[in-house]
Amino acid sequence: MKIVRNTTKIESRVLRSLLCKVHAHMTKLERRKAPNWKNLRIKIGNRSKGGYRGWAYYYGKGPGGWDVHLSLPGDATERGFGWLVYHELMHTYGYRHNEYGNIPDRELEALFPDNKTIGIPVAVKAKAKRAPAGEFPIKIRMTARTVEELSSAEYGSYEDWLNDDRKPTDYNGGRTCHTVEILERHKTVLEIRDETELKEVFWAVSTGLFSEYCPGAADRLYGELARHTEAIKEAK
Ligand SMILES: [Zn+2]
Numbered sequence: 411m412k413i414v415r416n417t418t419k420i421e422s423r424v425l426r427s428l429l430c431k432v433h434a435h436m437t438k439l440e441r442r443k444a445p446n447w448k449n450l451r452i453k454i455g456n457r458s459k460g461g462y463r464g465w466a467y468y469y470g471k472g473p474g475g476w477d478v479h480l481s482l483p484g485d486a487t488e489r490g491f492g493w494l495v496y497h498e499l500m501h502t503y504g505y506r507h508n509e510y511g512n513i514p515d516r517e518l519e520a521l522f523p524d525n526k527t528i529g530i531p532v533a534v535k536a537k538a539k540r541a542p543a544g545e546f547p548i549k550i551r552m553t554a555r556t557v558e559e560l561s562s563a564e565y566g567s568y569e570d571w572l573n574d575d576r577k578p579t580d581y582n583g584g585r586t587c588h589t590v591e592i593l594e595r596h597k598t599v600l601e602i603r604d605e606t607e608l609k610e611v612f613w614a615v616s617t618g619l620f621s622e623y624c625p626g627a628a629d630r631l632y633g634e635l636a637r638h639t640e641a642i643k644e645a646k
Pocket residue numbers: 497498501507
């Protein structure tokens with residue numbers, strides 16, 4: 411099986427391991443692998459609205475560049491994805507809709523007991539030692555992946571800012587520093603050195619694409635930044 415195209419924000423290796431988990435379960439039930447599993451070409455993308463959707467060619471042999479197409483909402487969960495994979499892989503076994511039922515809930519629950527939102531790591535460790543609110547430098551622990559996500563969500567505006575010769579303009583939101591550069595300081599820590607930087611990162615987290623890509627992580631980070639912002643306001 412090969413993921414021939416992945417336009418979601420979820421790493422292919424994460425999707426691949428979930429696909430294999432469902433297929434292993436089906437292999438046990440069917441006592442055989444999906445007929446074309448070895449060469450199966452899977453395309454995965456996001457849907458801007460709505461839930462899970464998929465298409466699969468019977469026996470997993472498409473006439474074009476793919477055999478199975480999976481389409482996910484931005485906040486896909488393990489069980490949601492697992493449900494869809496099972497449904498589409500059944501077609502690659504050759505089954506039509508009137509020949510099988512969808513995966514029973516209890517099987518789905520056993521496969522994915524945590525039912526995590528996929529590809530979205532925890533941004534701020536709940537027990538990370540928290541700096542006193544409002545004291546610089548503020549250091550917030552993040553996963554490497556969340557750092558990467560926030561940086562890529564901000565990359566477009568960073569390019570605009572560079573093109574404006576780093577001057578604050580209306581067009582670039584009046585930025586005097588940029589989140590992308592602040593994130594470059596460390597791999598898994600967000601280090602904010604002063605109030606201007608705090609404002610900048612707060613703005614990026616609360617208004618950018620990041621909150622669409624990683625709503626859970628964005629919420630936690632937002633909460634942490636709000637705590638510092640409030641403390642600074644109170645101190646004045
Ligand atoms: Zn179907």
